[in-house]
Amino acid sequence: MPADTAIKRNLGIAFVTQYTDLFIQFVGVMILARIITSEEIGIYSVAAFLMALLHVFRDFGVTKYLIQEPELTPEKIRSALGAAILLAWAVALVLFSLRHPVARFYDEPRLADIMAVMSISFAVTPFGSVVNAIYRRDMAMRxxxxxxxxxxLFATIVSTILALNGFGAMTLAWSNLAGISMYGVIAALLRGPGIPLLPRFRDLRDILRFGSIASLGSLANVAGNNSHDVIIGKMLSLEATGYFSRGNGFVQIFKNLISGAVGPLVLPYFSALRHQSSDMVQPYRAAIIYITGVAWPFFGALAVLALPIVRTFYGPNWDTSVPLVQILCAAGALSMLTMFAGDVMIANGHxxxxxxxxxxxxxxxxxxxLAASTxxxxxxxxxxxxxxxxxxxxLSPLLHRTTGITVRHVLGATLRSTLVTGFTVAGPLLVMLFDSGSGYPLVDAILGGLGALAGWLAGVFWCRHPIRDHLLQARLWLSARILSRS
Incomplete structure (x- = not known):
């Protein structure tokens, strides 16, 4: 199969995966938002921050090592699994030991029980993460x-059952453990004969050397990107953390929807380009063009329709999150300019x-x-x-120095996406202008969404955005499939 065809097929599978997974999450979130209080979500968010922070040490760059390693043998896989188990169990012990001090710091006893369950989640994670990293390396997207x-799906079912039975904040901890456990079970059942499940605790030097460098940066990244939960929880309140977490969750939809699909392919794709000694500038520009062509219109429409969308999914009790969603959409749009930079630099050996x-x-x-939280x-x-x-x-000077990609390359790739965003937000603005009271939020959300979609399509074709060619190809493919069945 030609390389371009294989990439398109894998992207298609990845997007279907993300759409399906997002739908499952949305159903779960809509149910939980009406059962679990903002304070309970805030409690879990604080614990989740600590889990995300320690997750860096649990993974310690093992998955990235497996993806970028030029010659991956069964023995290296066994050593990687051994390293992952040792690190995960050590981190699980640390998390378990910290549960009471953290609960006292926030004066919230429920945090201790949540962190105890999370420590079990850490212990079982390596068995799925290592195998799935190999699937990503091989682009086995199915x-x-x-x-x-x-x-x-399993985690959502568990969370719904527990929430309906009054488990409160513990619902999220137990469902997380259920999802991670099922993740490992399914990954193990699908593995081929070349993927061993028995760990080896020798020859860990190369893995730990790579991981020590990668993990330091990942630790800083996780701490910074999730610091708002722990800071708000201490400086303001756990209830405020819940509102911010829900508002930020809407902005993170795009990363779950788009970058969650594309992200697993970025490091393997650019690593392959490096092995072929190919130029990275044009592929990177193309990535920026496509990601902003979808992301910026999404964030623009979400900012305009924040009120009816929040009320539709969470209910009017969460209106405090509306202005947060609108502001955070600007942060989400800016983050698209740096989303792939780290993977590209790692793929290029930096x-x-x-x-x-x-x-x-x-x-x-x-x-x-921290300063703003006051x-x-x-x-x-x-x-x-x-x-x-x-x-x-x-980022820009480092990216230029390591890959040759300049600020001009990046910003120049966003010009047409900016115009498409203008077309996209026109429809939602009209909807909100004529019904700003949002007496029927579901109607406003649907009408605004349809207007955004129509505007996006008009903008893509009028501006001749590169996405246009793929939409035309999809139309031809769909027409051919329909004719073949008639």
Whole structure:
């Protein structure tokens, strides 16, 4: 199969996976938002921050090592699994030991029980993550899809049952454990004969050397990107954390929907380009063109329709999240300019540059959020926007030095996407102008969404955005399939 055809097929599978997984998550979120309180979600969000922070040490760059390693043998896989198990169990012990001090710090006893369950989640994670990393390396997207959808569906079912039975904040912890466990079970069942399940605890030096550099940057990245939950929880309240978490969750929809599909292919794709000694500038520009051509219109429409969308999915009790969604959409749009930069630099052999970048940008992010938290939630959201702008400014020189990609390359790739965004938000603006009271939020959300879709299509074709060619190809393919069946 030609390389372009294989990439398009894998992207198609990845997008279907993400759409399905997002639908499953949405159903779960809509149910939980009407059963679990904002305070309970805030409690879990604080614990989830600690889990995300320690997750860096649990993974320690093992999955990235497996993906970028030029010659991956069964023995290296066994060593990677051994390293992952040792690290995960050590981190699980740390998390379990910290449960009572953290609960006392926030004066919230429920945090201790949540962290105890999370420590079990850490212990079982390596058995799925290592196998799935190999599926990603081989771009076996059907297996990746089965693992992701199957585990997500199981976690949603568990969370719904537990929430309806009054488990409160513990619902999210137990459902997370259920999803991770199912993730490992499905990944193991799908593995081929060349993927061993028995670990080896020798020859770990190369893995740990790579991981020590990669993990330092990842640690800074996770700490910075998730710092708002722990800072808001301490400086304001756990209820405020819940509102911010829900508002930020809407903005993260795009990353779950688009970058979650494309992201697993980025490092393997650019690693292959490096092995072929191919230029990375044009492929990177193309990635920016396509991602902003979808992301920026999405964020624009979401900012305009924030009120009816939040009320439709969460109910009027969550209106406090509406202005946060609108501000955070600007941060989401800016983050698209740097989304793939780290993977591209790692693929080009500059993992140290990625670490340096995170050590520069994330302290700025944390400081901005900490200072803003003394004023209120909206100011924290605004600080997130400023932090994304600072990240882009600090990233650009490093990206140019390591890959040859300049600011001009990146910003030049966004011109048509900017115009398409203007077309997209026109319809939602008209809907909100004539019904700003949102007496029927579902109607407003649907009409605004349809208007956004129509505007996006008009913008893509009028501006001759490169996405247009793919839409035309999809139409021809669909017409051919319909004719073949008639």
């Amino acid at each position: 297996k990746v899809a089965t693992v992701q959808i199957g585990s997500g 993992v140290k540059a990625v670490t340096k970048l995170q050590l520069l940008t994330q302290p700025v992010r944390v400081a901005a959020i 004023f209120g939630l909206a100011q924290v959201a605004a600080a997130t926007v400023l932090a994304e702008a600072a990240a882009f400014a600090l």
